Amino acid sequence: MKLETFSFDIDADGIAHAVFDVPGRSMNTLTGKAVADIIAFTQEVATNDAIKGLVISSGKASGFCAGADLGEMGDRAGSGGSSEPKSEAETKKAQFDAGFSLNKTLRQLETCGKPVAVALNGLALGGGLEVALAGHYRVAANDNPKLQFGLPEAKIGLLPGAGGTQRLPRLVGVQTALPLILQGESFDAEKALAMGVVNELAPSSETVAKAKAWVKANPKAKAPWDEKGFKVPGGVPHRAPGAGQVMTMANAMLHAKTYGNYPAQLNILSCVYEGIMVPIDAGLRIETRYFINTQQRPEAKAMIRSLFLSTQALSKGGNRPAGYPKYELKKVAVIGAGLMGAGIAYVQAKAGIPTVLVDVSMENAEKGKDYSRKLVEKDVSRGKLTQEKGDALLALITPTTSYDDVKGADLVVEAVFENEELKAKITKMAEEQLGEEAVMGSNTSTLPITGLAKASKRPANFIGIHFFSPVERMGLVEIISGKETSEATLAKTIDYVLAIRKTPIVVNDSRGFYTSRCFGTYTREGMEMLAEGIKPAIIENVGRQCGMPMGALEVTDSVGIDTALKVTRATAEAMGADVQGDERTQFLAWLVEDQGRVGRKAGKGFYDYNEKGKPERLWPDINKMIEVKVDECPPALKKELTHRFLVRQAIEVARCFEEGVITDARDADIGSILAWGFAPYTGGCASYMDLIWGIKPFVEEADRLADKYGERFRPNDLLRDMAAKGEGFYDRFPPGGEKAKAAA
């Protein structure tokens, strides 16, 4: 037996020991090779009479196994697989057999009559935990704080397909298992022991020995579900009183939370419901069928690609221009200690970067530092941070009023008001203190960087660094290259964003850049609906139900209706429209100027807010000015409104591609999900067009919407060209591809 990813030895007592150790990788994943090896050693254990039992452990310090290999999985997802012409029945059989192979093997291992114990010194996630669950006994390390277990498949649109949906509920009961599988949150060794997911805890140096000892002491091990008279903890739906109620509530809670947008989670529920009512062998077959059903959905491919592969790539600098040395940040200055500046200072200090926080008065600067003090205090009081580390973090932030303190900074983030003159003044003052190599960054969400760079004496070093609020919670930073911005500056800025542990996307200059510009279309479509007389509750509910984090009116309240009014007036003016005569402008002006309903900050906008700033109810008088013409929303209308919301945003994204604002499909997807919460089940705006629709049907739908509702939906030439050529965004705008060209 020749294995590539496991070592395999048999000791004097006949106990085999398989050590999982994928060569050349820091972490074990269940690659195709690894699965083949598991199949091979399972045969060996089952058939070799000299082997009395098996211990499985890992040769990696990083842990046992992180689960499936998502690179391989992503390639297979979203399609029916084989392109060879076969009958439907043959294709389905081949798909089932391939999908069932690991399940079949693990079940063989579980029932071979020899004891199998697993030593878990580090993390075991997804398929890693599923392999462990197929053993009869699990020993976990009690001295590794990084150890975690979990079945996170649902987070990326998949379901555990190696027995996880069958063994976990049989082990811990349906009620306990469902949230773990549906939400994919991980849990630690203590909790695993308490639930019965592992049987014993031991120091990591002893787990293998403990596992061996158990194998020796239990020569005829069986899984609990193979014992006569086995009962699922908490009962089986329709067999035990109340057990069906667990499913009823799980269905409702999932439906309430995810609006039925995630096929994987529905299928997880079905795996558990259908599988738990039959013997485990049948349950495993049911699981495999649902696994394949899930894997073939476009949502699975989109989610694996964006939420895992692309997110991981970008957060490791996947969009960084090559050929520049890593930029070390020994000191970073933040100018402007308002909400954004204070947050930026905090994330820098948290990442260990000495930070100067500049404001016009010491009082303001200290107030900015208070933001960090409060966050540290909270973390210390919750035991997430030691006082010592908290103090060290705070010591890294130097509040000041003097630009002398900016001297020697490797990078400056200017985070003052969105005022071009003020920003120009600060750029000049800061640059006087900076060396030739230092980066001058401006945190702005709308002002074109090329314009701001005019104030700079080194426009090649000038760049936009757009943070999102609240900075400590938002994982994305939008980096904007101006016309003159050099590639070296871009590389340095990406290094900075990675250093503060955020995910960077890189875009080119344009009004509103990428995120603000595209996001704005969502709220504007909501305003269009309002103007058409669609009942506000319909606008808000459909917005949330199609996967957006908030209703369009609630978002407008958060941004400020006064801001929306300003933008609407400016846009109307720019387009030469009659500002006074425009109905939308009049409506917003009435809200802001007559009614004082400027949004959440005033406690009243489209919504009335409670003292905690949470929306209580839609303001009943919204429709004083606009007559409600549509007050029912049957499924056909809901679908239409859903398409209007999502297609409108996607069309704007396509325009950004055409205009060269964005040049890498990954930036578009990750930006849309992380910056403005675009329906994550779609994989982001580009994947929504690519996979959920397909470019050709998307163009047809957008044309239909444009004919019906206006040119804002009209597909651009780029989309038509892509449709004609059968290209997707990931073909046309592949990772890193056009960036150098577009930036030049």
Place this chain on the structure above:
Amino acid sequence: MNEAYVYDAVRTPRGKGKSSGSLHEITALSLGTQVLQAIRDRNELDTAMVDDVVFGCVSPVGEQGGDIARIAVLNADYADTTAGVQVDRFCASGLEACNMAASKVMTGEADMAIGGGVESMSRVPMGAAGGAWSSDPQIAIKSYFSPQGVGADTIATKWGFSRDDVDAFAVESQKRAARAWKEGRFAKSIVPVKDQMGGIRLDHDEHMRPEADMQSLAALQPSFLGMGAMGFDEVIKQRYPELEKINHVHHAGNSSGIVDGASAVLFGTKEMGERFGMKPRARIRAMASIGSEPGIMLTGPTDVSLKALKKAGMNPEDIDLYELNEAFASVVLLMMHNLNIPHDKMNVNGGAIAMGHPLGATGGMLMGTMVDELERSGKETALITLCVGAGMGTATIIERV
């Protein structure tokens, strides 16, 4: 096609559907048996001429399982040749059983058949039969499954029935039921339930609260607020995005009561009546069932009534008396609103809010109530209907003869 005539209708009083209820000590089989014996004895039936007994039962498991209709036939000492079948159309099971019995007469399958139903909710709790709808994710999510009470509250929210509206309706139901009992309007149909010694166990509907008023009802907490908050409000809003939030107005005082009881209605051809000297009391004019949107679940009565009216060639105003099961107050208010039915034509003797809703038995009870009331008031036509789980409605139009 034969005409199907109603020759008689009986029902038990309704006992509170809990362990302290008077009928908790009486088996479901005994309830079913007693109505079958009563209808036989009152009419001196030759049971060999009764072809079939169709009983509604919504929780046909345990002592109510295994075709309770046939088992009750045997226990009532009917002829061995009388068949029995149990049907389940949720809350309309009893009316569906009557419609099936009438259909058998109309098609000639049977010359005489009995419809009705039995439900001991104190002994076999609601939901005991399980079912896929709420628990199987594939259908629960697709069809926006929500508990009936959330559906009833959704009706109230969507059509603007306030807590005062539904409470006022409930108070009136109690008043009407109390008056009907006082004036003996149910006397013709009521068969007191006997105990194991042959003594009278219950001779009146014991769920009623004639003293209920707006103040006492106002003190009751909404029953479905918690269920709604656990997720069902968000679920139902996905089917009705026009609703900002669900106004939970229903509670124990304006919803149907949980009770035990049984009913039986005798159908036959004209010839059978002549042969046994029975006077027909009513004639079936039309019957219908329909499916409606399942999430809100309880809007079927309007559509099924219109369907039955169309089959009968009638308009809503041609009906003298409407009897719609008071599953929840909003259900009745909605049908009155939709078909423009004045309250003095609707549930004139109260309904399930006052007297209770013994699921499988109710349809037969409502039919009997209407036959009695047409005779008492000298009116001509009545429409009986119920809202039904999973989004359905069943209706029957009868005419006094």
